[in-house]
Amino acid sequence: MACLFSSAIQAQSIEDILTPLRGTYTVTFTEDADAPDAVPVANGTQVNFIIGLNNRLCTSDLDLSSPTTVSSPSFAVSWNSMLSDARFDVRLTDTDPDPNVVNYAFAGIDFRSHAGVLYGAFTLDSYAAATGTCGAVDAEPGLTEFNAYFSAIQAAFSSLFPSGPFTFTQQSGGYTFRHYDSTNVTLAIRDGQVYARGDGYGAGYVPLGSFETLNANVNLIPRPATVHSSWTGTYSGAMAETEPFSPIPDGTDFYYAINSDGVLCFNDNTQFSNPLYRNNDTVRATWFDAARGRIYRLRAAQFDADEHLLEITSTGNTQYGELEGEKISLNAVCNPALPANPDADEIERLFDLSEQLYPDSTPGGPLSSTQRVDNYSFRYYPATDVFLAVRDGQVYSGSGAVNFDSAPLGTLASVIQSFTSATSAFVPAQSLVGSYNMLVSAANPLSPVRNGDRVRVILAADGSLCIDNLMLSSPLSLLSAPQDVNWTNMQAGVSASLQVPASGSDLTIDLTSNLGGNLGQLTGNRASRLGSCPGAPLDSAQAQAAEELFALAEQIYGNLLPPSSVVSSRNAAGAVTRHYAASGITLTVLGSQVFVHGGEFGDHDVALGSVSSLSQSLGAELANLRAQPPVPTNLAGTYEALVSGANPFAPFPTGSLVRLVLQPDGGLCLNNLSLTPTSSYPLSPSMATWQAGSSDLSASLPLDDLTQLSLTLSNTRGEALGQLAVERISNATVCSTTTPSAEQISTANELFELAERRYDEYFPATDSAVTRTAGSVIFRHYESTGVSLSVLNGEVLVRGGEFGSSEFFVGTIEQLIPALIEDIETAPITSNTFSVTVTGTSTVNLSGLYNVNRTLNIVRQADFEPEELTDTRLADIARSFLLDEIENPDSVQINDVNRTETQLSFRAVLQRVTRVGSSTTSRNVVAIFSLSRL
Helix, strand or coil: HHHHHHHHHHHHCCCHHHHHHHEEEEEEEEEEECCCCCCCCCCCEEEEEEEHHEEEEEEEEEEEEEEEEEECCCEEEEEECCCCEEEEEEEEEECCCCCCCEEEEEEEEECCCCCCCEEEEEEEEEECCCCCCCCCCCCCCCCHHHHHHHHHHHHHHHCCCCCCCCCCCCCECCCEEEEECHHHHHHHCCCCCEECHHHHCCCCCEEEEEEHHHHHHHCCCCCCCCCCHHCCCCEEEEEEEECCCCCCCCCCCEEEEECCCCCCCCCCCCCEEEEEEEECCCCCCCEEEEECCEEECCCCCCCCCCCCCCCEEEECCEEEEEEEEEEEEECCCCCCCCCCCCCHHHHHHHHHHHHHHHHCCCCCCCCCCEEECCCCCEEECCCCCCCEEEEECCCEEEECCCCCCCCCCHHHHHHHHHHHEEEECCCCCCCCEEEEEEEEEEECCCCCCCCCCCCEEECCCCEEEEEEEEEEEECEECCCCEEEEEECCCCCEEEEEEEECCCCCCCCEEEECCCCCCEEEEEEEECCCCCCCCCCCCHHHHHHHHHHHHHHHHHHHHCHHHHHHHHEEECCCEEEEEECCCCCCECCCCCCCEEECCHCCCCCCCCEHHHHHHHHHHHHHHHHHCCCCCEEEEEEEEEEEEECCCCCCCCCCCCCCCCCCCCCCCCCCEEEEEEECCCCCCCCCCEEEECCCCEEEEEEEECCCCCCCCCEEEEECCCEEEEEEEEEEECCCCCCCCCCCHHHHHHHHHHHHHHHHHHCCCCHHHHHCCEEEEEEEEEEEECCCCCEEEECCEEEEEECHHCCCCEEEEEHHHHHHHHHHHHHHHHHCCCCCCEEEEEEEEEEEECCCCEEEEEEEEEEEEEHHHHHHHHHHHHHHHHHHCCCCCCCEEHHHHHHHHCCCCCEEEEEEEEEEECCCEEEEEEEEEEEEEEEEC
16 A cells, blocks of 8 residues: 555646645644644644645745655645744545545644654644635745755855844845844845845945856855955056957046055046955955946956956956056045935934834834935835935935925934933843843744744843844833833844843843744843853854864763754854753853853853863863773673674674674774774763774674673665674683684694594584684684684684683693694503493382382493493483383483593483373383493
8 A cells, every 4th residue: 555655646746736625724723742842833723724826835924835745654745934943744645445546635734843843733624625825826936945045155154144043034125135133234135136235245235146046056146355455556547358249449548446445436436335256256356337237357366567457347247358557556545425424323323213113114124224315314114115314414204215395304313302202221230231041932933033942142231132143232111111121123123122020130031023023032041240242253263163162072071962962053143052952051152262051060151261272172182082992991802703684795694603802902803804993982982883994894882781792793884784792702802813824724623633532522523513714713613512622823722611601721732732642642542342231220110009120230242432432422322221121211311420441330210101091100220330441
């Protein structure tokens, strides 16, 4: 069934699956019994979901596209919300009994996190087919593609576009954008074009290129450029190497200057600031001339009198030509396009206050920037079609394009006074100033922060609030409610509110978007008295140093800082934090210093030292730990390993015995293979690992139970090659992997054969033991006695049977071979014929009524081979000689065995019980055997 179901799924596209399911589904949410504590949707909430055109899933609050199919735990079409940690799986069932026909029906909606954690399920209340709409069909890239692009840009250029929990996608005025508060950069997409403003891009939006081109290669995005000081000066040049289609005639004269701030100005009073690097060229700066459709590009990173001065291209990078000429002055003066406005700061204050106090009409956000034209400054709010302007110290407001037809609202000073008359600035009590470790809760499904995230919040002495890399300043409270404090960051589109606690240092901060949408609640206590916002994020080198410090600390203190339990790791304003859920510990790099709090360190920050000093000491400690062997030193020794579960490509077949040596330095030898340790016991206390440098072989040894060791072999792709159950045989740690020579094997065979002749009771030749090698070891194993005889580097070792489980040294092969030969040659030459005397009694008991006793006295000659006289064969002799007395005995017991060079005696007890009906007959024979060699 599973196979047929899979093939049916593959036979249909998502479009085919969803088309017959379009319509409105009224559903009710039921929280899963195993859901996490903070579920974004309340139990019992009723929602209308619409499956619409273009494979969309939408409600009144969200619009999702680009679904995928999932098959586990059941077949579903899945949509992800890129703005929040949310996934909606529309479960489907095949209602057609014909296995060759698929007819899907709606079976409910599973609500999950991106990671697959189940929050609960929406069950169907009613369905209206072919109703509802999710908007027009997207012909252009949508929110999914835009979010993927923003994420890729943030990963590629984190110093310019630093990610953070409050760097989230917003839409307004036709733009889809993200604002990066710490760098004051806004990256926006509209009508297939990418724009940026802020920081090195300047105050107005700069077109960067088509979304299609920049999305195909994120490295092509233009970035702010630095103009080398050698270019500062005034130039005279003429158009040269002009292309035939250039709108600028060949020989056209240009007079221009480049000042120390990177401003390019021409003698026609046009000027261009904020140079950029384009097309991933991080050497030559460019300026964008939107009015003429031109791009001016420096010829090199530094001025060279022998080179052309500027290249001129179209905005589509079509080459027009180059300027030839010279630098005529080291001085450069580019007069400002507009004179400085002495009221600029107050104008900005007016706009910010209006957005903070009257967000319904002047909703602030990254799109609402201050612009200056001629003698007036203004902000336009596309969401409400409202403008606010200042000209000649008077404030104006209206709708549509900026105009001054209506009467002014008043002077700049009077309007600001009216705005602030009902409010007061918030100055926090000293008991509240400090850094807080705060937990996110009550976030809605589309919030940029997730429930359970931990956020570093700083309440500064001047009232500024820093939330990771988001800074909110100028807090206000109404005079009628001084304990209710509000902050707004118009650029980021985020507001925060706080009800000042009467006592204590725990805070609760509510976060909303500038449009009033709930973003979540932050709660937590003060971790330290550090009460100043750090400012700009760490640069890439500092952030990298912090990440390296975290990695070192996790390797050395894995019990306190387990990497597998990291639930949040972020680059905040001036800080990098990492929280470990398993231990409750948060590690923070703030500037150049390292702090820790939570878990066994308590609620307050503990200073550990500087990043550089800690990294140096941890690095030295890690190097020392890495030099330690991968197993406890008491495991060093020699082991015998039995192989199981080997596949045909394994180095050792199933059932074979492998000689395993663990060396004190951590080296591992398996027969003739040598493996190098890839772990150390202090850093990896639960698993030791090795790698063979000359072959595709890895080995791992769990260390949880040191009384039962089992080595796993695999290749570097993780495919199993067998299991080795190991038994310690000696404390020796000699790891010799050289294969013995033919001469060495021949000498060892001579020893084995001599031992079998002299000590047949331990090394019986009848076992037909085969000579084998394991690395440099040559050995024979005798199954019947359990004894192994080995030769290693000329030393003879024996173990097993009566000799015990550990190897012990019995001499060198040079000593033992002559001794065995002499022992065998000096032994008397004797025959195998024996005189056998058997005496004793034979008793028959008939159902307990009476006994019949007979006396035994048997004298006979017999020939025996030595192996027939071993202890294990004496029972056969007793059966043979007493066959006439007791045939097929039930049991034979042999004891009291005595031996000399010519005599052998033993006692034998034979018994048989026969039952016929209710009658029982038992026969017992007790006999003494005496064998004398003739």
